[in-house]
Amino acid sequence: xxxxxxxxxxxxxxxALFTVVNLALQQSVxxxxxxxxxxxxxxxxxxxxxxxxxQLILRLGWQTKPLLTLILPVLVASVLCAALWSxxxxxxxxPLMWLMALKELPFFHLFLGVFINGVIxxxxxxxxxxxxxxxxxxxxxxxxxxxxxxxxxxAQLGQLRSQVQPHFxxxxxxxxRALVLENPQQARSMITHLSDLLRYSLTxxxxxxxxxEQEIEITGDYLALMAIQYEDRLHTRIDLPEALxxxxxxxxxxxxxxxxxIKHGVGKRPEGGSVHIxxxxxxxxxxxxxxxxxxxxxxxxxxxxxxxxxxxxxxERLTLLYGTRAEFQITSGEGLVRSMVRLPLEWIASxxxx
Amino acid sequence: xxxxxxxxxxxxxVELLTLLQAHPxxxxxxxxxxxxxxxILLSKTETDLLFLDIQLPGANGFExxxxxxxxxxxIFTTAYDAYALKSFEYxxxxxxxxxxxPERLARAIEKALAQQIQRQxxxxxxxxxxRIFVKDGERCWIVRLGDIRILEVYGNYTRIYFEDQxxxxxxxxxxxEERLQPDLFFRVNRQQLVNVRFIAGVDNALGGQxxxxxxxxxxxEVSRRQALKLRETLRI
Numbered sequence: 001x002x003x004x005x006x007x008x009x010x011x012x013x014x015x016a017l018f019t020v021v022n023l024a025l026q027q028s029v030x031x032x033x034x035x036x037x038x039x040x041x042x043x044x045x046x047x048x049x050x051x052x053x054x055q056l057i058l059r060l061g062w063q064t065k066p067l068l069t070l071i072l073p074v075l076v077a078s079v080l081c082a083a084l085w086s087x088x089x090x091x092x093x094x095p096l097m098w099l100m101a102l103k104e105l106p107f108f109h110l111f112l113g114v115f116i117n118g119v120i121x122x123x124x125x126x127x128x129x130x131x132x133x134x135x136x137x138x139x140x141x142x143x144x145x146x147x148x149x150x151x152x153x154x155a156q157l158g159q160l161r162s163q164v165q166p167h168f169x170x171x172x173x174x175x176x177r178a179l180v181l182e183n184p185q186q187a188r189s190m191i192t193h194l195s196d197l198l199r200y201s202l203t204x205x206x207x208x209x210x211x212x213e214q215e216i217e218i219t220g221d222y223l224a225l226m227a228i229q230y231e232d233r234l235h236t237r238i239d240l241p242e243a244l245x246x247x248x249x250x251x252x253x254x255x256x257x258x259x260x261x262i263k264h265g266v267g268k269r270p271e272g273g274s275v276h277i278x279x280x281x282x283x284x285x286x287x288x289x290x291x292x293x294x295x296x297x298x299x300x301x302x303x304x305x306x307x308x309x310x311x312x313x314x315x316e317r318l319t320l321l322y323g324t325r326a327e328f329q330i331t332s333g334e335g336l337v338r339s340m341v342r343l344p345l346e347w348i349a350s351x352x353x354x
Numbered sequence: 355x356x357x358x359x360x361x362x363x364x365x366x367x368v369e370l371l372t373l374l375q376a377h378p379x380x381x382x383x384x385x386x387x388x389x390x391x392x393x394i395l396l397s398k399t400e401t402d403l404l405f406l407d408i409q410l411p412g413a414n415g416f417e418x419x420x421x422x423x424x425x426x427x428x429i430f431t432t433a434y435d436a437y438a439l440k441s442f443e444y445x446x447x448x449x450x451x452x453x454x455x456p457e458r459l460a461r462a463i464e465k466a467l468a469q470q471i472q473r474q475x476x477x478x479x480x481x482x483x484x485r486i487f488v489k490d491g492e493r494c495w496i497v498r499l500g501d502i503r504i505l506e507v508y509g510n511y512t513r514i515y516f517e518d519q520x521x522x523x524x525x526x527x528x529x530x531e532e533r534l535q536p537d538l539f540f541r542v543n544r545q546q547l548v549n550v551r552f553i554a555g556v557d558n559a560l561g562g563q564x565x566x567x568x569x570x571x572x573x574x575e576v577s578r579r580q581a582l583k584l585r586e587t588l589r590i
Contacts, residue, residue: 166433166434167409167433167434168433169433169434170433170434170451170452170453171363171366171433171452173452173453174363174365174366174369174433174452174453174454175363175365175366175369177369177453178365178366178368178369178372179365181368181372182365182368228363228365229363229365230362230363231363231364231365266411267362267409267411268411268412269411269412270387270388270390270391270411270412272411
């Protein structure tokens with residue numbers, strides 16, 4: 001431990017203060033240089049005795065034990081420490097007094113003179129020492145907890161990374177394979193849509209946000225690929241006001257909502273259906289609504305469990321990124337299921353608020 | 355071999371048809387985009403082979419099979435389905451992953467042809483060669499009727515015993531009894547139907563009842579009313 005650690009500053013400063021106060025009290029009664037030497041000796045022996053006491057504490061590992069279990073051992077140790085201090089003082093003071101030709105006092109007198117107050121002072125010393133230990137441990141723990149929480153949030157966000165679902169990917173590839181013979185031009189454009197979507201999914205990180213403009217473009221790629229799977233069973237519409245294009249949202253958010261809407265509103269219905277994506281501004285919030293035909297029935301077990309996972313993914317990401325300032329709701333009525341996400345409006349750095 | 359394709363994506367059907375051009379032994383006699391269409395098609399058309407996508411709008415592929423009284427040879431086609439693939443670990447159903455590799459398709463068709471030949475051998479045993487689709491929780495089987503030894507009432511369902519499995523079928527015992535040949539599956543009491551080919555011996559029990567010993571060591575009580583009928587059946 002460095003000589004300038006909080007302990008050494010407090011130990012030295014504390015005992016210096018003790019000595020100064022002691023001197024002031026004694027000398028105000030009757031000034032005598034020889035008595036000053038004796039008083040300083042009391043401070044020096046106290047300094048030394050508590051250092052030994054601290055060694056004992058460190059050796060026994062008391063600083064890590066619960067405070068309540070320490071009360072009795074500390075009281076006993078404090079008395080012993082005060083006794084050690086008093087003996088040391090008496091052993092030094094006795095010959096000094098003789099040397100300086102002061103009126104000699106019996107050894108026992110000298111011992112008691114320090115011991116009575118000494119017990120209280122050492123107990124006070126212990127109280128300060130353990131209070132400090134406890135406080136610094138607490139702040140260390142708090143800092144550690146905080147650091148762990150940030151690490152956990154990062155790890156969770158990393159896990160929640162949205163990716164293109166394998167089921168979708170292989171169906172798209174299978175459809176494109178048939179298109180290559182049937183309509184080569186369309187097959188080529190589908191490969192481009194798929195590339196854009198894959199690139200976006202592979203490179204976007206869940207820690208960063210993306211612009212609505214880009215997210216909608218990628219959702220468009222996704223919908224184009226779904227259109228060759230469902231053909232005339234799928235109809236889509238996207239409403240995005242020009243002014244909101246530079247607003248920031250978590251990547252793959254709208255894509256995942258659209259995927260959910262298609263799975264339930266189109267994929268499960270032989271007659272198909274339409275998916276309507278609406279982005280709007282509500283005060284300082286951004287509101288995204290994705291509607292599909294159907295009735296919302298949470299908790300119904302189905303073959304593709306990843307969708308439930310996908311919706312939880314959205315919920316968890318929103319909580320990790322925005323806390324309570326974001327909202328995610330699924331409601332149903334009039335034959336439609338609406339997924340609504342509301343989150344605080346944020347803009348890319350260069351763009352001033354509209 | 356007459357085949358039907360059940361796929362909800364038109365392009366996926368086109369793709370499979372293209373791949374099947376290399377297999378003149380398979381004749382595609384119909385296509386369906388969902389389970390409902392498939393059911394109607396199967397009831398009207400004689401079908402040996404079913405190419406079946408698991409994910410379908412409305413009822414899925416498993417539900418379609420459960421609704422059929424008799425299951426043709428089935429080859430599942432799926433893009434990626436962790437759940438469905440898991441259920442195949444337990445039995446010998448064949449499946450193809452989309453996009454389908456031509457060699458993999460060739461092997462599946464070969465297997466289907468072998469299965470069809472096995473089914474057709476011996477006309478009198480045809481009934482025992484019928485197969486039903488059974489799904490219990492996460493597991494599924496295509497079971498040969500001849501392998502079932504006991505069918506037992508379980509509420510509105512029926513528990514079937516074959517090998518070391520006892521899954522539930524979502525049909526009543528009465529429904530199944532009507533569709534089974536009475537000289538092959540005998541109603542021994544209110545609760546149970548027994549496959550007569552599994553009977554190893556008959557013991558007399560108290561009160562004029564009979565007790566059947568099966569080859570597997572299981573015993574089944576025969577009600578007094580049915581005991582007489584059983585004696586007649588076994589005498590023949």
